[in-house]
Amino acid sequence: MTDIDELLSIRAAELYYEEDKTQDEIGTILRITRWKVGRLLAQAKANGFIRIEIVHPRARRLGLERQLRRATGLVDAIVVSTAGVVDELDLQKRTAQAAADYLSALRPVPRTLGISWGRTLHDISEQLKPGWANGVNVVQINGGVSLNARPGTAAATAVSIAQKGGGQFTLLPSPAILERVETKLAIASDRSVAAVLEMGAGASAYLFSAGQADAGSAHVDSGYLTPDQVDELVRKGAVGDVVGRFIDSAGQIVDPALDERTFGIPLEQLRRAKTAVAVIGGPRKHAIARSVVLSGLCTVLITDEDTAQALIGAA
Amino acid sequence: MTDIDELLSIRAAELYYEEDKTQDEIGTILRITRWKVGRLLAQAKANGFIRIEIVHPRARRLGLERQLRRATGLVDAIVVSTAGVVDELDLQKRTAQAAADYLSALRPVPRTLGISWGRTLHDISEQLKPGWANGVNVVQINGGVSLNARPGTAAATAVSIAQKGGGQFTLLPSPAILERVETKLAIASDRSVAAVLEMGAGASAYLFSAGQADAGSAHVDSGYLTPDQVDELVRKGAVGDVVGRFIDSAGQIVDPALDERTFGIPLEQLRRAKTAVAVIGGPRKHAIARSVVLSGLCTVLITDEDTAQALIGAA
DNA sequence: GCAGATCTTGCTCATATGAGCAGCGGATTA
């Protein structure tokens, strides 16, 4: 395109998009035919001079969703827009809202929903509308009695999701990580606990998040791990944790001994699941999101625009 | 609008603007009629959820230009977009480009063009295309022999503008500010110098910029004023200078004694001019731009989006 | 300098979109 045509296309675009003139009127103003105006506008679009953004907390980026599905083979991908986001809290809320929307619209409605716990899941439970489902049974899939801060939040999340969905909840009465393997095996062998794990294993859908491996990990907050222990895991290649289990960028368990002491369904059960919805957003979770997606831990990813971009760039 | 309709309008907007679907197709997807889709899109626009931006160095903001004309009574206003601007240099170049474009398209073509000097005018002279006019006489309207840095830049600007416009140039052979009033009067009374001033007074159009009043003023760089002297002017209410003369926010001369020693046409000549084009952009020039416009020093303002916004908000 | 190739232009025609209007339905009030 010549320089003069480029300038004309910008003038045309101004009149068309800012001034709401018709292509015919623009033609009169710029002394060109209306067909040329149409072509100039098409060129301006093709050259990327026209940027259209949908600014709304619930806006999604369908183009990125498609790219993400294609690049990763995910069954579904939801990408929330970051346009107009003011802070990280805002972004977290948007992501949770999208997850709640997705869950509400999920067909077939899962009879049994296996969930993890954490800040993200808590946010989702808040965004869900009462009546989002008609009798879902919610079951925890990993241990989650918080050792120090806000005890019972994990349970509250499950309760809220179940109640709003008009169904029952089943808690996993165990810490996330036990100190000794023997203790873990002992708890697991308890009949009632085993029943919960079994129910978790048979869930028709899973909803979970993931944590990044750094000092801000929920495991540190909850008192299961010290910052030093997390550092050690990072040194071994950990990028984050999924349902309490730390994995490297290839999706492999980083520390088998620690994993033995971690209570919850094994990752293989997520990998085999027909519907496993991962909700992972925010700038610090790019690496763990990538690992989750590429190692097949989820069939559906709900994330934000920036994370999606990083994933597409890396995949 | 109900909450559900708002959400629908966002979904519709995504499909329309990102996925290039027709309203009819969107209707099928969302299970609503195509007329409802049209209405939802109209609502999304009306609510400001759809943001369209033209990203190009030569993009202008016609809407702001109109508002600016209405708010200030300017004959014309050119507002360059800041979308995609990377640094202040970029913005300066855009503004200069717009000024060059405006000057090239100005009808009737001025026979005699009075110009000031400075970084902005220099940039404009660079952006002008050879042959932008067919015989303009360019005359300097204020003194401008730089005392230390880059001597001759003021002259070079006038020469360049005249040569590219196929015309003659007339320089004003005097410093910007004299040390003593007597010296100024002596120079002014010289027959040849008086002739230049007279030519400047009779110019058919003026093109000038303005400087902010702070340590970064061109007068400090050029050695005419010390930072302390500028501070003193600021204390007296100065917001900046126009053709070398410092004015307050009402457009009044701040320091009459200093002004007596300043060489160039008086501001009243600019105020009486039929065509006086001021080119003032950048975050530090909001105050001086406001003063220039509101005190009637220009009939045309060429500026950037942010400055225009500030002007409209303040006017 | 000329023949062929390619690109641009102005058109016809099909389609997409917006304006305007009648009818329906749910809310409001006497």
Next chain:
DNA sequence: TAATCCGCTGCTCATATGAGCAAGATCTGC
């Protein structure tokens, strides 16, 4: 409870826009 009103819906019709094509303009290589 009935009358009235307001706003939403689905339509018709006019207009705006984009696809496709033939003719003209411009470029390229010999």
